[in-house]
Amino acid sequence: MSNLPTNMKAVPDMKKLLTWTVLCIGGLAMIMPLIFMFITSLKVGEEVYTLSFWPDEPTLENYIYLFENSNFLIWFFNSFVVAIVTTISVLFFDSLVGYTLCKFEFKGKKLVFVAILSTLLIPTEMLVIPWYLMVKDFGWLDTYWGIMFPGMISGFGVFLMKQFFETVPDDYIHAARIDGLNEFQIWWKVAMPMVGPALSALAIFTFLGNWTAFLWPMIVSNDPELYTVPVGLASFSGEFNTDWELIMAGASVATIPTLIVFILLQKYIVRGVVMSGLKG
Amino acid sequence: MKKMLLILLLGLIPMTGGAVEIEYWQYKYDARVKAVDLLIKKFEKQNPEINVKHVKFPYAQYRTKVAAAMAAQHGPDVLQLYYGWVSDYHSAGLLQPLTDKYITAKEVDEQFYPIVQSMKYDGVYYALPTAVRTVGLFWNKKLFKKAGLTHPPKTLDELVEMSKKLTKRDKHGNLTQAGFAVDVAKQYHHWWREVLIRQMGGEPYTNNYQQVNYNNEAGAKALEFLTDFIKTHKVTEPGFMDEGQAAFKSGRAAMYIDGLFRIPTFKKARRLDWSVAELPSHNGIKSNVSSYWVNAVTQKAKGEKRDAAEKFIAFLSSEEAMQVWIDIVGELPARTAAAQKKENVEHELYGPFIQGLGYAHSTQFKSEASQRQVLLNAFDRVILQGMPVKEALTQLADEEQKILNK
Amino acid sequence: MNTNTIASQSINKKYFSVAQKKAMWAWLFLAIPIIFFIVVRFYPTIDSFYISLTKWNIVQDKEFIGLENYIRLFSDPVFWVVLSNTFEYLILGMPISLVLSFTIAYNLDKFKFGHTFIRACYFIPYLTTAVAMAWVWRWFYQSAPIGLFNNILIELGLEQMMFLRSTEQALPSVLAPAIWAGLGFQILIFMAGLRSVPASYLEAAKIDGAGRWQVLKEITLPHLWPTIVFLVVISTIGFLRIFDQVYNMTLDGQGGPINSSRPLVLHIYQSAFADFEMGFAAAQTVVLFAILSIITFIQFKLMRRK
Numbered sequence: 001m002s003n004l005p006t007n008m009k010a011v012p013d014m015k016k017l018l019t020w021t022v023l024c025i026g027g028l029a030m031i032m033p034l035i036f037m038f039i040t041s042l043k044v045g046e047e048v049y050t051l052s053f054w055p056d057e058p059t060l061e062n063y064i065y066l067f068e069n070s071n072f073l074i075w076f077f078n079s080f081v082v083a084i085v086t087t088i089s090v091l092f093f094d095s096l097v098g099y100t101l102c103k104f105e106f107k108g109k110k111l112v113f114v115a116i117l118s119t120l121l122i123p124t125e126m127l128v129i130p131w132y133l134m135v136k137d138f139g140w141l142d143t144y145w146g147i148m149f150p151g152m153i154s155g156f157g158v159f160l161m162k163q164f165f166e167t168v169p170d171d172y173i174h175a176a177r178i179d180g181l182n183e184f185q186i187w188w189k190v191a192m193p194m195v196g197p198a199l200s201a202l203a204i205f206t207f208l209g210n211w212t213a214f215l216w217p218m219i220v221s222n223d224p225e226l227y228t229v230p231v232g233l234a235s236f237s238g239e240f241n242t243d244w245e246l247i248m249a250g251a252s253v254a255t256i257p258t259l260i261v262f263i264l265l266q267k268y269i270v271r272g273v274v275m276s277g278l279k280g
Numbered sequence: 281m282k283k284m285l286l287i288l289l290l291g292l293i294p295m296t297g298g299a300v301e302i303e304y305w306q307y308k309y310d311a312r313v314k315a316v317d318l319l320i321k322k323f324e325k326q327n328p329e330i331n332v333k334h335v336k337f338p339y340a341q342y343r344t345k346v347a348a349a350m351a352a353q354h355g356p357d358v359l360q361l362y363y364g365w366v367s368d369y370h371s372a373g374l375l376q377p378l379t380d381k382y383i384t385a386k387e388v389d390e391q392f393y394p395i396v397q398s399m400k401y402d403g404v405y406y407a408l409p410t411a412v413r414t415v416g417l418f419w420n421k422k423l424f425k426k427a428g429l430t431h432p433p434k435t436l437d438e439l440v441e442m443s444k445k446l447t448k449r450d451k452h453g454n455l456t457q458a459g460f461a462v463d464v465a466k467q468y469h470h471w472w473r474e475v476l477i478r479q480m481g482g483e484p485y486t487n488n489y490q491q492v493n494y495n496n497e498a499g500a501k502a503l504e505f506l507t508d509f510i511k512t513h514k515v516t517e518p519g520f521m522d523e524g525q526a527a528f529k530s531g532r533a534a535m536y537i538d539g540l541f542r543i544p545t546f547k548k549a550r551r552l553d554w555s556v557a558e559l560p561s562h563n564g565i566k567s568n569v570s571s572y573w574v575n576a577v578t579q580k581a582k583g584e585k586r587d588a589a590e591k592f593i594a595f596l597s598s599e600e601a602m603q604v605w606i607d608i609v610g611e612l613p614a615r616t617a618a619a620q621k622k623e624n625v626e627h628e629l630y631g632p633f634i635q636g637l638g639y640a641h642s643t644q645f646k647s648e649a650s651q652r653q654v655l656l657n658a659f660d661r662v663i664l665q666g667m668p669v670k671e672a673l674t675q676l677a678d679e680e681q682k683i684l685n686k
Numbered sequence: 687m688n689t690n691t692i693a694s695q696s697i698n699k700k701y702f703s704v705a706q707k708k709a710m711w712a713w714l715f716l717a718i719p720i721i722f723f724i725v726v727r728f729y730p731t732i733d734s735f736y737i738s739l740t741k742w743n744i745v746q747d748k749e750f751i752g753l754e755n756y757i758r759l760f761s762d763p764v765f766w767v768v769l770s771n772t773f774e775y776l777i778l779g780m781p782i783s784l785v786l787s788f789t790i791a792y793n794l795d796k797f798k799f800g801h802t803f804i805r806a807c808y809f810i811p812y813l814t815t816a817v818a819m820a821w822v823w824r825w826f827y828q829s830a831p832i833g834l835f836n837n838i839l840i841e842l843g844l845e846q847m848m849f850l851r852s853t854e855q856a857l858p859s860v861l862a863p864a865i866w867a868g869l870g871f872q873i874l875i876f877m878a879g880l881r882s883v884p885a886s887y888l889e890a891a892k893i894d895g896a897g898r899w900q901v902l903k904e905i906t907l908p909h910l911w912p913t914i915v916f917l918v919v920i921s922t923i924g925f926l927r928i929f930d931q932v933y934n935m936t937l938d939g940q941g942g943p944i945n946s947s948r949p950l951v952l953h954i955y956q957s958a959f960a961d962f963e964m965g966f967a968a969a970q971t972v973v974l975f976a977i978l979s980i981i982t983f984i985q986f987k988l989m990r991r992k
Binding site: 012016044045049069105127128132133136218222224231234235237239240262 | 307308309310335336337338339340343344349351352353354453456466521526527529531532538539541542548549550
């Protein structure tokens with residue numbers, strides 16, 4: 001196997017091309033429903049249900065309606081504040097905790113890990129009412145903080161970071177300790193740069209999760225000035241009617257910021273350069 | 281105990297400034313928001329000393345939101361509730377009775393449609409509606425004309441005959457036009473309960489909706505009638521066009537039963553030529569089903585606020601408010617006189633629904649969602665699994681009784 | 687920062703061993719998160735354990751009824767259907783999605799040309815709201831001449847399928863968009879994992895003349911192990927907690943027809959927010975919690991590194 005003759009080289013290239021084509025077709029199939037969503041957003045009400053691919057009279061009236069009849073800009077701003085603050089907090093705390101649970105030895109470590117992991121097992125739906133009563137006692141109703149606080153640290157991120165810190169060789173940490181760095185500095189300056197891909201993945205997921213969060217922001221804020229995008233969009237569904245063309249337009253617009261965040265952050269999901277230089 | 285104290289304390293806090301501000305909650309839907317905004321403007325003009333703050337939430341989570349807020353005493357002074365939720369809120373002591381100051385119980389008894397009387401506990405009203413709703417038969421004029429039919433069906437037999445004539449399939453046998461769209465998740469479950477069973481000679485529930493009473497000949501006939509549109513007459517298919525209203529809206533269903541709240545949806549469809557008729561009768565029996573939203577004063581409103589809240593509710597239940605409501609939202613006045621106005625009765629679209637109001641019933645659900653679901657399951661057992669109607673009905677009666685007994 | 691200096695001062699005192707110092711650092715790092723988790727997660731969780739012993743509709747006061755909710759739950763035939771559905775989602779969904787996402791990530795990792803674009807294509811479904819997407823999928827599943835899938839089947843000369851309107855096909859039909867939506871998430875994590883494999887190891891293996899499969903088996907997969915553990919556990923939890931797609935795609939959000947696609951979390955949701963039986967919902971949550979704990983525990987045991 002290892003001693004392939006050089007004249008066989010053309011064959012793997014064909015194979016490579018085939019793989020690429022399959023991946024490409026798969027990717028296009030993946031976005032089919034989204035294309036459909038976008039096209040629907042260009043249709044007028046009664047045309048939504050005629051399944052012609054392209055609308056007879058494409059129109060931007062749904063988008064115009066959306067911006068004229070709703071506080072889309074306020075919702076955007078609120079979603080942004082909530083998503084950004086939570087993401088920063090999660091990146092900091094989750095990687096710190098993940099690192100601690102991975103690289104330190106101490107009594108009770110397993111218990112802490114299991115306890116944090118167990119927070120993933122309860123559906124949010126069941127926590128909403130107790131949270132609400134709690135927030136009310138703390139006086140956080142109708143504040144950004146009230147919307148954000150349950151997501152400031154996530155068990156999911158702790159687990160993710162713990163797993164990724166396992167790929168950081170202990171030698172580096174020992175070396176740093178000998179160099180006289182304290183534990184905080186070791187984590188921040190040595191370990192963190194090595195888990196860049198995981199950090200950017202976590203940032204994407206956290207931003208997204210908070211951007212699309214619905215039930216809790218809806219329950220906790222009475223004030224329309226604090227609505228986030230999903231809460232605002234939900235008002236296009238009534239008791240009996242759902243204006244699908246408006247929901248599609250709203251969903252299309254709401255996808256744009258998340259797409260930007262994804263494109264900005266995904267380029268950090270690259271192979272760490274530090275390691276390849278040091279070991280060889 | 282703590283709750284009570286808190287409520288008392290809240291009530292004792294003196295008002296700052298001259299004006300009383302009360303908070304009003306309803307669910308968010310364009311037409312309703314528009315109507316309430318207009319009504320608030322009118323009310324504040326008549327009562328300059330009162331300010332009404334209008335807050336609204338998405339429909340799908342409105343009930344959860346209200347329940348959570350009420351439990352945390354963070355709710356409004358005046359609250360819009362679905363009629364089916366009132367008994368829970370009343371027995372939890374979260375609502376205050378309406379005194380006779382602005383509208384008397386006698387006035388409501390005499391001037392409102394009798395269905396509203398279920399809001400009365402021990403002789404006192406706890407909530408009042410602005411509007412009520414019924415269901416009707418939507419029919420597509422263009423498709424009727426094409427099939428050589430001139431008028432909508434007046435009886436159930438006619439409904440079956442016409443729906444057969446109005447059904448179309450392509451050369452592969454695929455359904456392209458449903459004669460009659462059946463959408464059990466929507467109003468059809470009400471139609472079965474309160475209309476079909478009665479028309480087949482039955483009475484769906486006894487003992488004030490505590491006891492199911494349809495596991496008999498009438499119930500079986502009604503369920504058979506409903507399932508036969510798919511099984512025997514083949515005038516539609518389960519889940520055709522995803523929703524019955526979508527099929528009708530896009531001109532792929534000739535007839536469809538739904539509530540009057542569907543009118544704005546179909547009005548928006550510019551190419552659709554349609555109208556509404558009263559539900560078909562059977563054996564000379566007419567029936568309809570009604571549901572409504574009510575406004576109530578919560579425990580939060582004390583002193584001046586309670587007074588202002590009652591005044592506001594009385595205004596929302598005035599004839600003036602009802603006319604605004606039918607004009608903007610398209611729901612029927614809850615006062616007989618307002619509904620029976622000539623312009624409303626003779627209205628092409630509202631007329632049939634107002635007729636229906638005269639003989640409508642309101643189901644007292646224990647849990648509308650669960651009771652609807654067991655019916656949906658029974659329907660699917662007959663349609664998808666070929667279970668005999670009587671067997672499915674027995675199982676349904678059993679399941680629904682369990683829900684009622686909870 | 688203040689606490690930091692205080693802690694480091696005390697740590698520097700001579701009478702602490704290295705291990706003790708490290709433990710102190712660890713608890714220092716964990717202090718805020720632990721308080722956070724106790725307040726935000728553990729307290730409400732314990733609260734739901736208590737609620738599961740009561741009858742409570744949120745607006746009225748809680749009434750203690752002992753184990754009645756559990757007795758009712760276990761004697762409810764629908765609960766057992768729901769439980770078996772939940773496991774079916776897991777057993778089908780987890781392996782299919784992991785194999786798919788690994789295959790895509792592993793192959794995509796090798797290409798530079800069009801990489802960003804293709805990766806974005808796979809990820810975008812994860813970015814969009816479930817409500818909007820569920821609606822599109824529902825239309826895809828319609829019967830001919832409306833539905834896309836059935837039209838394709840007819841073009842291929844095959845029989846039409848009932849999809850969402852069949853008791854046998856509804857569950858897989860709901861599962862497909864769930865896998866579709868989550869694929870981007872898994873691919874991204876695999877990608878991050880693949881890229882944490884030190885390039886030097888891969889190069890060294892190549893210089894040693896190892897073949898593709900050998901590199902995959904001996905270098906890549908062992909390095910990827912923590913990632914795989916993570917994804918197995920997380921996607922298990924995800925599929926056992928499936929909700930959005932079922933709620934948005936089935937008629938009336940009920941997980942039909944005849945409960946054939948109804949998962950546990952939907953059952954919990956309906957009990958809590960349609961029937962307002964919080965006690966009954968809490969009892970189901972406790973059961974879900976127990977199931978998830980056991981499965982996660984077994985997975986960790988099985989996947990412990992040899």
